[in-house]
Amino acid sequence: xxxxxxxxxxxxxxxxxxxxxxxxxxxxxxxxxxxxxxxxxxxxxxxxxxxxxxxxxxxxxxxxxxxxxxxxxxxxxxxxxxxxxxxxxxxxxxxxxxxxxxxxxxxxxxxxxxxxxxxxxxx
Amino acid sequence: xxxxxxxxxxxxxxxxxxxxxxxxxxxxxxxxxxxxxxxxxxxxxxxxxxxxxxxxxxxxxxxxxxxxxxxxxxxxxxxxxxxxxxxxxxxxxxxxxxxxxxxxxxxxxxxxxxxxxxxxxxxxxxxxxxxxxxxxxxxxxxxxxxxxxxxxxxxxxxxxxxxxxxxxxxxxxxxxxxxxxxxxxxxxxxxxxxxxxxxxxxxxxxxxxxxxxxxxxxxxxxxxxxxxxxxxxxxxxxxxxxxxxxxxxxxxxxxxxxxxxxxxxxxxxxxxxxxxxxxxxxxxxxxxxxxxxx
Numbered sequence: 001x002x003x004x005x006x007x008x009x010x011x012x013x014x015x016x017x018x019x020x021x022x023x024x025x026x027x028x029x030x031x032x033x034x035x036x037x038x039x040x041x042x043x044x045x046x047x048x049x050x051x052x053x054x055x056x057x058x059x060x061x062x063x064x065x066x067x068x069x070x071x072x073x074x075x076x077x078x079x080x081x082x083x084x085x086x087x088x089x090x091x092x093x094x095x096x097x098x099x100x101x102x103x104x105x106x107x108x109x110x111x112x113x114x115x116x117x118x119x120x121x122x123x
Numbered sequence: 124x125x126x127x128x129x130x131x132x133x134x135x136x137x138x139x140x141x142x143x144x145x146x147x148x149x150x151x152x153x154x155x156x157x158x159x160x161x162x163x164x165x166x167x168x169x170x171x172x173x174x175x176x177x178x179x180x181x182x183x184x185x186x187x188x189x190x191x192x193x194x195x196x197x198x199x200x201x202x203x204x205x206x207x208x209x210x211x212x213x214x215x216x217x218x219x220x221x222x223x224x225x226x227x228x229x230x231x232x233x234x235x236x237x238x239x240x241x242x243x244x245x246x247x248x249x250x251x252x253x254x255x256x257x258x259x260x261x262x263x264x265x266x267x268x269x270x271x272x273x274x275x276x277x278x279x280x281x282x283x284x285x286x287x288x289x290x291x292x293x294x295x296x297x298x299x300x301x302x303x304x305x306x307x308x309x310x311x312x313x314x315x316x317x318x319x320x321x322x323x324x325x326x327x328x329x330x331x332x333x334x335x336x337x338x339x340x341x342x343x344x345x346x347x348x349x350x351x352x353x354x355x356x357x358x359x360x361x362x363x364x365x366x367x368x369x370x371x372x373x374x375x376x377x378x379x380x381x382x383x384x385x386x387x388x389x390x391x392x393x394x395x396x397x398x399x400x401x402x403x404x405x406x407x408x409x410x411x412x413x414x415x416x417x
Contacts, residue, residue: 005218005238008254013247013287021251035236041193041216048195048254113227116220116242116249120274123246 001114003057004088007049009114011100011107014122022053023107024099025060031092031112039081042088046074054087063087127305133271135223171205174261177338178206181259181299182213184327184342184352194256197291198237199244199300200263204230207237210259218255220244245280247287254291257298264302264341268309281313285320285343292345298322300341313341323348330356385410 011020051070058066065083074080098107098114105122108115128137187194194215198207201219203226210217217237221227227239242249245267267284268277288298304310310326317324322343330336331354342351380386388410395402 001240002238004216005240008218008250008291009240010249010251012251013249038193044192045195050251111228112231113224113239113241115224116240116246117222118243118246120272123274 001093001109001112002089003054003061003091003093004045004049006057006093006098007053007088009098009116011098011103011105013116013118014100014103014105017100017102020100020102022050022056022101024101025057025093025096026099027060027093027096029093029095030061031094032090033092035089037082037085039078039085042081042084043075045088049088054084058087061087061091061093063091127265127303129266129269134266135225174205175209177261177301178209178259180329180338180355181206181261181301181340182209184299184340185257185259185297186352187215187257195254197248197250197255197258197288199248199258199260199288200266201230201237201239202226204233204235204237204239206259206261207235211236218250220248244284245275247283248291250287250291252290253293255296256293257296258288258292259298260300260302262301262303264300264313265304265309268305268312278312278316281316282319285317285322289320289322289345295346297324297345298343300343302339302341304339310339317341317343321345325351327352328354330354332356383410 006023006025009023011017011023014020055066055068058064063083063086066087067080071077071080074084092112093109094112096109098109099105100107131137185196191214196210196215196217198204198210198217198219201207201217201221202223204219207217207219207230219227219230219235219237219239220242221239222241222243224241227241230239240249244263267281269275270277292298302313304313314325322345324341324343327340327342329338329340333356336356340354380390389405392402392405392409
């Protein structure tokens with residue numbers, strides 16, 4: 001699972017959970033896969049991202065140099081776009097877990113696939 | 124129509140059988156661009172071909188703006204990522220969700236560009252609001268019409284699915300579902316729940332006059348009602364009988380009122396009066412229909 005996908009995931013589907021965001025990410029094993037840098041796509045993606053979750057993921061993934069507050073003119077900041085690209089699209093979480101901030105329910109990540117399946121009583 | 128897999132077992136079980144097919148697919152991809160080689164594999168490659176074709180058509184029905192920009196698409200019931208490959212070919216980013224771990228494992232093995240998530244569509248889409256620019260789903264929606272577990276309620280699961288999908292799409296997005304409805308009740312159930320969740324849209328049927336090539340696409344829109352695209356292979360003009368109106372128009376042109384109309388009766392009574400025959404006077408009740416009580 002890439003960090004970009006992590007940024008979109010919530011645990012809202014659990015019964016009684018209001019926001020379920022951001023999930024608490026734990027990485028046990030990760031992989032770096034290089035892919036093509038597309039600055040236009042990242043710029044378009046920015047309004048959809050939650051910066052606090054991006055920052056939180058950067059800390060967990062040991063990707064320093066991501067500022068805590070979202071800078072204003074990211075479009076002109078090539079270096080930051082490069083770093084964002086690396087964080088969002090090149091880091092692949094293979095093993096780890098996601099934790100719901102409200103209920104503490106743990107969603108395991110195995111072989112790079114997060115398991116978001118719920119039990120009968122959680123639906 | 125072939126036997127329906129959703130009648131035999133829940134999706135995560137059926138996909139185990141399909142796994143064999145997909146191992147075959149990895150062989151197939153190696154030879155994809157060699158047409159003659161690909162054709163040698165008869166039945167299985169045929170299924171794959173159809174899947175890819177349907178994904179291409181679904182992408183076309185999504186009607187994304189024609190500006191060559193990458194968009195973020197959700198693939199519901201992505202399986203081994205066959206439909207995702209079609210999205211990749213059009214330079215879109217995609218995220219897939221499927222209930223079968225074994226199918227997703229194949230997607231990961233094949234190193235598809237999109238991310239895949241294990242999840243049940245009936246439990247709702249686990250994404251934050253306004254995330255995706257569009258959603259496609261190939262041969263998955265009919266599974267939701269079944270109750271595979273004792274606590275499953277198809278209506279509730281469909282509503283939960285559609286309402287969470289509605290929230291995770293942007294406000295100009297579309298969602299296109301290719302599916303195999305079993306009967307008209309299923310179509311009605313699915314569309315009713317989709318409308319309840321706030322979607323506009325409806326069913327597009329490709330090749331409606333062919334038993335084999337006929338395909339159903341549910342095209343849903345988030346941002347207000349727009350005209351539905353035309354299905355393939357359907358005649359351009361409406362095949363409705365319109366000669367009755369034509370006949371009336373001809374009559375009028377000849378200066379005669381249509382038979383049994385008020386004008387026709389009035390003209391007839393006038394004629395009888397001229398002939399000196401006994402005729403009832405014209406009133407507001409003349410030529411009026413009787414109520415059902417008589």
